[in-house]
Amino acid sequence: MPELPEVETVMRGLEKVLLGRRIVAVRLARADLRLPFPKKFAKRLEGRRVESFERRAKYILAHLDNGEILLFHLGMSGRFTILNGDRRALDLELGGFYEESAAAGNGEGRHDHVVFMIEGGWRIVYTDPRRFGVMDLVEEKDIAEHPLLAGIGAEPFGNLFSAAYLAHNFRRKKAPLKAALLDQSLIAGLGNIYVCEALHRAGLSPRRKAGSLVKAKGYDRRLDDLVRHIRAVLSEAIEAGGSTLRDHARPDGELGIFQHRFAVYDREGKPCPKAGCGGTIRRIVQSGRSTFYCPRCQK
DNA sequence: AGCTCGACCTGCACGC
DNA sequence: TGCGTGCAGGTCGAGC
Numbered sequence: 593m594p595e596l597p598e599v600e601t602v603m604r605g606l607e608k609v610l611l612g613r614r615i616v617a618v619r620l621a622r623a624d625l626r627l628p629f630p631k632k633f634a635k636r637l638e639g640r641r642v643e644s645f646e647r648r649a650k651y652i653l654a655h656l657d658n659g660e661i662l663l664f665h666l667g668m669s670g671r672f673t674i675l676n677g678d679r680r681a682l683d684l685e686l687g688g689f690y691e692e693s694a695a696a697g698n699g700e701g702r703h704d705h706v707v708f709m710i711e712g713g714w715r716i717v718y719t720d721p722r723r724f725g726v727m728d729l730v731e732e733k734d735i736a737e738h739p740l741l742a743g744i745g746a747e748p749f750g751n752l753f754s755a756a757y758l759a760h761n762f763r764r765k766k767a768p769l770k771a772a773l774l775d776q777s778l779i780a781g782l783g784n785i786y787v788c789e790a791l792h793r794a795g796l797s798p799r800r801k802a803g804s805l806v807k808a809k810g811y812d813r814r815l816d817d818l819v820r821h822i823r824a825v826l827s828e829a830i831e832a833g834g835s836t837l838r839d840h841a842r843p844d845g846e847l848g849i850f851q852h853r854f855a856v857y858d859r860e861g862k863p864c865p866k867a868g869c870g871g872t873i874r875r876i877v878q879s880g881r882s883t884f885y886c887p888r889c890q891k
Numbered sequence: 892a893g894c895t896c897g898a899c900c901t902g903c904a905c906g907c
Numbered sequence: 908t909g910c911g912t913g914c915a916g917g918t919c920g921a922g923c
Contacts, residue, residue, distance in 0.1 A: 594916060594917090595916055595917090598916070626899070626900090626917090626918080626919095650916095650917075650918095665917085665918090666916090666917090667900095667916095667917060667918085668900090668901095668915070668916060668917055668918095669900090669901075669902090669915085669916085703901080721900075721901050721902065722899085722900045722901050722902085722915090722917095723899085723900060723901080724899070724900070724917060724918075725917095726918095740918090765893085766893075766894075767893075767894060767895090771894080771895085774917095776917090776918080783916055783917070784915095784916060784917085785916060786916095834916095835916075837915080837916065857916095879894085879895060879896075880895075880896060880897080881915095881917095882914085882915085
């Protein structure tokens, strides 16, 4: 499900309720998601206060008062729902399964795998039908070497990320631009939607070899545009609270409205929205995943 | 070494 | 209605 903007949105939502508060208890409905929960997960979280939040790639890091970090990844279908008493206080839904879990009663649906009880009567429920999510508990000093984080590349909003950085990493790369941008060891946090959208904005074909933008000396200036557009599309999406796919009506109307501004993603057969282009959006498959682009204006 | 693919898992939309 | 197929915002390890 979530790419960088959605993860950022979820983190900010968790922050509102969790920051400075203690975890009273944790209930696990099963022993694993994509990976097993760490040993004594619930026990080790009991009584801990959350001191700060941080996002790295598509991971959320919650720093605890004992020098440990609670690490989350939402996989494809993970989401948090925040409740206070019986009433849903804040909806962090981004996957469109809330109605189902609500209908199950008591906020305990079939795919509610973790419940965090927070001081002040808050409950945070983690729901993840496909169970591609991950949770781990890591000592602060070990976080950089954590196997899930060690190989992660540049943050799109960080100083390292630039046209020169892309040029350096794309040199002699045969993989299509689409695959290169999805590679988390190069760029952290981009996923299928925002790669498609950024490439459309930059006027670059997802099929072009990544290395084709690098010259013997320097690089194609369109790498500058690409960097700019990646940052712009991510910023706008964060601003919009991320994208909500296959969703039901949202009661709050606040979170996740960027999907209304997709230029190409999931728009096969529709006209290219670029002014004066007149092309038609195409869907192709690259490394087993859908790519949407306009063959007319993306070269 | 670099790249693509299958596997992980469930739900939903589609066509017959 | 039911069944089969293909698709879904991610990631990792196997295999070429």
